[in-house]
Amino acid sequence: MIKINENYLKLQASYLFAEIKNRTAAFQEAYPDREVIKLGIGDVTRPLPQACIQAFHRAVDEMADDKTFRGYGPEQGYMFLREKIAKDDFQARGADISPEEIFISDGAKCDNGNIQEIFSRDIKIAIPDPVYPVYVDTNVMAGRTGSHNEGRYDGIVYLEGSRENGFIPELPGEKVDLIYLCFPNNPTGATISKSRLKEWVDFAIENKAIILYDAAYESFIRDDDLPKSIYEIDGAREVAIEFRSFSKTAGFTGVRCAFTVVPKTCVAYTRNGEKHPLHALWYRRQSTKFNGVSYPVQRVAEAVYSDEGKLQTKESIDYYLKNAALIRKEISALGFECIGGENSPYIWIDGRSDSWKFFDLLLEKASVVCTPGAGFGKCGQGYIRISAFNEYDKVEEAMARIKEALKA
Numbered sequence: 001m002i003k004i005n006e007n008y009l010k011l012q013a014s015y016l017f018a019e020i021k022n023r024t025a026a027f028q029e030a031y032p033d034r035e036v037i038k039l040g041i042g043d044v045t046r047p048l049p050q051a052c053i054q055a056f057h058r059a060v061d062e063m064a065d066d067k068t069f070r071g072y073g074p075e076q077g078y079m080f081l082r083e084k085i086a087k088d089d090f091q092a093r094g095a096d097i098s099p100e101e102i103f104i105s106d107g108a109k110c111d112n113g114n115i116q117e118i119f120s121r122d123i124k125i126a127i128p129d130p131v132y133p134v135y136v137d138t139n140v141m142a143g144r145t146g147s148h149n150e151g152r153y154d155g156i157v158y159l160e161g162s163r164e165n166g167f168i169p170e171l172p173g174e175k176v177d178l179i180y181l182c183f184p185n186n187p188t189g190a191t192i193s194k195s196r197l198k199e200w201v202d203f204a205i206e207n208k209a210i211i212l213y214d215a216a217y218e219s220f221i222r223d224d225d226l227p228k229s230i231y232e233i234d235g236a237r238e239v240a241i242e243f244r245s246f247s248k249t250a251g252f253t254g255v256r257c258a259f260t261v262v263p264k265t266c267v268a269y270t271r272n273g274e275k276h277p278l279h280a281l282w283y284r285r286q287s288t289k290f291n292g293v294s295y296p297v298q299r300v301a302e303a304v305y306s307d308e309g310k311l312q313t314k315e316s317i318d319y320y321l322k323n324a325a326l327i328r329k330e331i332s333a334l335g336f337e338c339i340g341g342e343n344s345p346y347i348w349i350d351g352r353s354d355s356w357k358f359f360d361l362l363l364e365k366a367s368v369v370c371t372p373g374a375g376f377g378k379c380g381q382g383y384i385r386i387s388a389f390n391e392y393d394k395v396e397e398a399m400a401r402i403k404e405a406l407k408a
């Protein structure tokens with residue numbers, strides 16, 4: 001008799017964004033005349049930068065010619081892209097990362113979800129709450145947790161975010177082995193200072209732990225004092241793996257390209273206490289299970305680092321940040337407290353009511369889709385997340401409708 005992985009049965013009924021999609025589809029079916037404005041899932045709406053489009057065309061033409069055609073690429077990604085990343089994203093900010101330490105992939109979600117495979121099943125994991133659900137669910141699937149009780153999985157150390165701590169969790173009060181951090185944060189939009197991040201790096205060094213640092217939203221940072229990479233912090237090369245993505249930076253959600261940095265100095269241990277470089281394990285995992293990102297797409301990602309690419313991606317991010325500023329202003333004017341939206345595309349709003357009820361209210365009364373905070377964990381209850389990814393006039397319209405809906 002074939003048996004299933006019963007860990008899957010511990011998962012909540014559906015993935016958060018799938019549930020939102022279903023509720024929105026049901027609403028649209030019931031009210032086909034109402035125009036729904038989506039400020040839920042963080043999906044970009046602006047087209048790819050021109051520099052990327054031109055690079056795409058050129059690379060497709062190369063694939064049409066037998067002299068320039070390419071088959072399988074290098075497992076870790078093409079050097080032309082890894083060199084640009086190492087230089088512009090890291091070395092230019094004083095972070096000592098080499099091209100050899102970068103792995104090109106098809107998404108930060110996949111890498112964030114897959115990385116746990118290289119760690120033992122019996123490690124102790126610390127995960128923020130509220131949190132991007134992928135970190136939790138992938139560990140549940142792998143059997144690293146007990147069952148789900150009152151909004152929490154047994155076996156996880158939850159790092160609580162709250163209004164009081166500005167959604168920057170305190171260090172865990174116990175020893176943990178693997179720590180998930182995400183800044184600028186999804187879902188709260190909170191950012192972390194270098195000194196606070198240093199505390200986490202020091203904690204990891206002291207506890208022989210590893211930090212999984214999700215920096216998918218770093219391009220929204222406009223405050224020069226904030227770290228864009230964990231490797232701007234001394235000691236992080238020994239204890240941190242960083243995830244980056246072109247999805248939000250350059251509008252690649254439908255193109256698919258991201259990268260993960262595993263420094264060669266980053267180690268974990270065998271049962272006997274022997275050190276093992278994680279770079280070698282991740283390389284082994286990727287070369288067995290992954291065949292890389294297509295050549296044209298890697299050329300498109302390379303174009304993000306050209307002078308025009310940098311200018312055009314910055315323009316797009318500025319556009320979304322303008323949306324975010326408008327959302328913050330309008331929501332605050334309605335008397336709601338919020339954070340985020342300044343160095344982040346997400347605005348985290350205290351709805352002062354049940355998250356899903358607030359979600360339903362905005363959908364039914366304003367035809368606006370947001371994301372209920374409760375979907376990100378117990379500490380998200382009472383909050384909603386509004387995303388700045390949409391056209392400015394749609395955001396304006398959504399804010400006007402929310403104002404009306406809340407008046408009624």
Ligand code: MLT
Nearest residue numbers: 040041042043109132186
């Ligand atoms: C989100 O809305 O949280 C993100 O778009 C989800 C993702 O990037 O996978």
